[in-house]
Amino acid sequence: MIHYCVQCQHGHSFDGWFASSSAFDRQVEAGLIECPVCGDTQVERGLMTPSLGRKGNTLSEHVPEALPAASASDGPVQAVSVPAPAMAPAAGVPAQLRAALQALRAQVEKHCDPVGEKFAEEALRIHRGEAEARGIYGQATAEEAEMLQDEGVSFAAIPWVPRSDS
Known part of the structure; x- marks a missing residue:
């Protein structure tokens, strides 16, 4: 990716x-x-800063057990619906970032089909041409995400913040 x-x-x-x-x-x-x-x-x-490798003596960040995932081949970007993370967005996420993530969520919910915990299964069906190519969002475990990656399915975990109207 x-x-x-x-x-x-x-x-x-x-x-x-x-x-x-x-x-x-x-x-x-x-x-x-x-x-x-x-x-x-x-x-x-746009302009980006380079991604620098981590030093071997630094602590890794915590990776949640269940990853929200987005699947996209060459079609529209597809996204995710998961419960709010342990650290609520209000507890340190800058307002501008929170607003952008809320706008992202609104676009995902407007343009993609929710598939919940069947995300990995449906993403794989779409990838194999067994289901209609469309935007989907849902949840995937770390094991399911690894399986999707091994199968060559393009996907990404995205932050899922509470809606701006809630």
Whole structure:
């Protein structure tokens, strides 16, 4: 997976994960990438800082047991629905970031089908062409996420914050 900072023509920046650089280019050409803030589909890669490797003597971050996951091949980005994380967004997430994550959630719920705990099963069916290609969101365990990765299914865990209207 390739991580890009994506920017719309109105200056809003957001993160995106793609199977490859060419997958990003195809999705941009098809108008499949939409700004979660304003809905603009005129997007491009933004500036990013390089990802530096961790030193061997640093502690790793805690990875939750059940990972929210998003599945996307070369189609629309597909996303996730999970309970709020142990650390509530209000407990330290900057307001601007929280608002962007709430906008992302609204877009996911508007454009994708909820599949709940059957996320891994449905993502695999879509990947194999056994089910209609469409955006889905749901939950996957760490084991299911590993299986999807082994099968070549593109997906990503995304933060799932409470709705802005709740």
